[in-house]
Every structure is written in C-alpha cells, then in structure tokens.
Amino acid sequence: MKANIVEKQSDQQSVNIFQKRRQQKLFWTGMLYLSPALLFLTVFLFYPMFKTLYFSFFQTAGAGIVQGFVGFDHYIRLFNSELFLGSLKSTFMFVLYTVPTGIVIALALAVIASEKLKGIGFFRIIFSSSLGISVAAGATIWLFFFHPTLGVLNNILSIFGVSSIKWLTSSSWALISVAITTIWMNIGFNFIILLGGIQNISEELYESAKMDGAGYWRQLLSITIPLLSPTLFFVSVVTLINSFQTFGQIDILTGGGPSNSTNLLVYSIYREAFYNGRFGYASAQAIILFLIILVFTIIQFKVGEKRVHYQ
Structure with missing residues (x-):
C-alpha cells in the first residue's frame, strides 16, 4: 500500500x-x-x-552632452516662464478647436455617405481623400489658400464684400488657421472609421424602427449614435492624442508665430532642443506633454467608457 x-x-x-x-x-x-x-x-x-x-533632470550642452544634475529646476523654470505658459494655453485652445469640430464634421459626412444613394461612392472617395495626402503636401495646399492676396479664401470673402483676413500673419487668426488645416487633414481617417462603424450596424434594427413609426432623426439619435459609441470613443481618443502632437502643419504654415501664438508644446520642444540646444529643458517639456496626454486619456477612459454601448 x-x-x-x-x-x-x-x-x-x-x-x-x-x-x-x-x-x-x-x-x-x-x-x-x-x-x-x-x-x-x-x-x-x-x-x-x-x-x-x-x-529632464540634467543640464546639457548643445550636442546633448550632460553637464550637471539640476533636479527639478527645469520644471520650475517652465512654470515660471510666460513663453511656456503661453504655449500651454495655445495647445489647449488648439485641442478645443480641432477635436470636437473634427469629430462632428466627420460624423456628419459618414452619416451622409452611409445613405444608399446613386453615386454615393464618388462622395465617399472625396470625403476620404485627405487620408492619402501627407502633412507636408496638405499644409502646402493650405498655404496657398491662406495667401493674403492670391488665396482662395480671401477671394471668396471679397465676393461678399468682406475685407481680407491675415490668416497666418495675425495672432488672432493664426491658431484658427492651423486648426482648420488640421481638421481637414484628420477628417479622412475619422470619416473612414466612422463610416465602417455605421455600416456594421444591423439593418434589421432600422427596419424594426421603421415599423414602429420612427423617423430619420429618431433612428439617428436612438440607433445610429448609441451603437456607434464604441467607434466614436476610439476616434475621440486618437484625435485628442494627435491634436496634442501636431507639428508638421505648424512648422510649414507659421513656424510657431506670429508672436508665438501657434507655438504649441510639440513645436516648443522642437525649438528648444534643435534650435536652442537646450535638450534638458526640452525634455522637461516633453515629460509634461506626456503627462498631460496621459491624464486626458485616462479621463476619457473613465468617463467615456460609461457612455459606450456595445451591441
């Protein structure tokens, strides 16, 4: 045993x-x-x-050579710098301009493109066309649109008797101009994702709603938007992060000007590191930007996921 x-x-x-x-x-x-x-x-x-x-905790030479430990001095200097605080304010304003507006426009275009109409495929191609254009090419196109005398926008305004706007040379309009360019660049991606989400919604739900007497707007608000909420949540997170990381169009259109009105955090990091050679100071800004994006993303997940409805 x-x-x-x-x-x-x-x-x-x-x-x-x-x-x-x-x-x-x-x-x-x-x-x-x-x-x-x-x-x-x-x-x-x-x-x-x-x-x-x-x-971010060290003083560096022009070539990125560490010279000495400075602790939190870079961070203290940043929050005492009017230039950095101005960049921070411009960044938040830019995100406020681009994220909600870009998502709403892309959603409207996706709803229109989801209709079963003759020739709608052509409009789907047009709505998503910005997806295939690089940042440099897109910014260059808008550089001509914003031209003070030859630009398309000012020529259109002159037809209605409105005086020309200094789109890129006025501190009041420069940030808005860059925001318009960014919204146009992001619409293609957001449109494709949202259109795919709408087309994934079962047609049986719409047929049942029609039988119950629901009209177009009732179907949109009670079926399309709630069932599209996972896709909207994804698009909002990605768009928010991309807005905080905007760089190319600023470099081409305004170079951070005029009067630092478009000197967003990413561009400020670039200037401090590669123009001024202050890698430690620029690294501290990069850490702050990382923390800001992290906090906003966590808030989106905490708040946004509660409003997401999965099929």
Missing part, C-alpha cells in the same frame, strides 16, 4: 516537472518570436522615453 502511494507521488512529481519544463519551453519560444518586436520597441520607444526623463 505504501509502495503504491510512493509510486503515485513519484508519478505526480514527474508530471509536475514535465508540465513545468513544457511551460518554460513555451515561454522561451514565445519570447523568441516576440524578440524582434521587443527589440524594436526598446530601441525606438523605451530607450528614448527613459533618456528623455533622464535629460
């Missing part, structure tokens, strides 16, 4: 050792497959992040 018990325990131990070895083998096999991605992320994501955090 005791021999049988000992034999069973020995067999169980052998099984446990075999399972443990098998799990280890599967783990290292998985790590082997993941190693190229992990290497890529380490070189291009994790290392730059930790290096940025490291630089």
Whole structure:
C-alpha cells in the first residue's frame, strides 16, 4: 500500500516537472518570436522615453552632452516662464478647436455617405481623400489658400464684400488657421472609421424602427449614435492624442508665430532642443506633454467608457 502511494507521488512529481519544463519551453519560444518586436520597441520607444526623463533632470550642452544634475529646476523654470505658459494655453485652445469640430464634421459626412444613394461612392472617395495626402503636401495646399492676396479664401470673402483676413500673419487668426488645416487633414481617417462603424450596424434594427413609426432623426439619435459609441470613443481618443502632437502643419504654415501664438508644446520642444540646444529643458517639456496626454486619456477612459454601448 505504501509502495503504491510512493509510486503515485513519484508519478505526480514527474508530471509536475514535465508540465513545468513544457511551460518554460513555451515561454522561451514565445519570447523568441516576440524578440524582434521587443527589440524594436526598446530601441525606438523605451530607450528614448527613459533618456528623455533622464535629460529632464540634467543640464546639457548643445550636442546633448550632460553637464550637471539640476533636479527639478527645469520644471520650475517652465512654470515660471510666460513663453511656456503661453504655449500651454495655445495647445489647449488648439485641442478645443480641432477635436470636437473634427469629430462632428466627420460624423456628419459618414452619416451622409452611409445613405444608399446613386453615386454615393464618388462622395465617399472625396470625403476620404485627405487620408492619402501627407502633412507636408496638405499644409502646402493650405498655404496657398491662406495667401493674403492670391488665396482662395480671401477671394471668396471679397465676393461678399468682406475685407481680407491675415490668416497666418495675425495672432488672432493664426491658431484658427492651423486648426482648420488640421481638421481637414484628420477628417479622412475619422470619416473612414466612422463610416465602417455605421455600416456594421444591423439593418434589421432600422427596419424594426421603421415599423414602429420612427423617423430619420429618431433612428439617428436612438440607433445610429448609441451603437456607434464604441467607434466614436476610439476616434475621440486618437484625435485628442494627435491634436496634442501636431507639428508638421505648424512648422510649414507659421513656424510657431506670429508672436508665438501657434507655438504649441510639440513645436516648443522642437525649438528648444534643435534650435536652442537646450535638450534638458526640452525634455522637461516633453515629460509634461506626456503627462498631460496621459491624464486626458485616462479621463476619457473613465468617463467615456460609461457612455459606450456595445451591441
């Protein structure tokens, strides 16, 4: 009897050792497959992040050579700098201009393009056309639109007797002009995602609503928008992050001017690092921008997910 018990325990131990070895083998096999991605992320994501955090606590020379530890001095200087606080304000205003407006316009276009009308495919191509245009090309196009004398926008305004607007050279209009350009650039992506979400909604729901006497607007508000909420949530998160990281159109259209009215945080980081050679100061701004995006994203997930309705 005791021999049988000992034999069973020995067999169980052998099984446990075999399972443990098998799990280890599967783990290292998985790590082997993941190693190229992990290497890529380490070189291009994790290392730059930790290096940025490291630089933010040190004074650096023009070539990024560390000269001495300064602690939180860069952060204290930032929040005592009118230039940085102005950049922070401009960034929040820019996000406020671009995110809600861009999502609403893209949603309206997606609703229109989801209708079963003759030739609607042509309009779907037009609505999504900005998706295939690079930031540099798109900003250059709008650079001609905003031209004070030859620009299309001012020529249209002159038809209605409205005086020309200094779109890019006025501190009152420059941020709005960049926001218009950014909204146009983001519409293509948002439109494609929202249109896909609308087309994924079952037609049976609309047919049942019609049988109950629901009109077009009732169907839109009671079926389309609630069932599209997961897609809207995704689009809002992505658009918010992209707005905080806007750079290309600012560099081409305004260069941060006039009077630093379009000197958003990303562009301010670029100028401090590569124009002024203050990598530590720029790194502190980058950390602050990262924290701002992180906080807003967490708020979106905490608040937004409560309003998301899954089918």
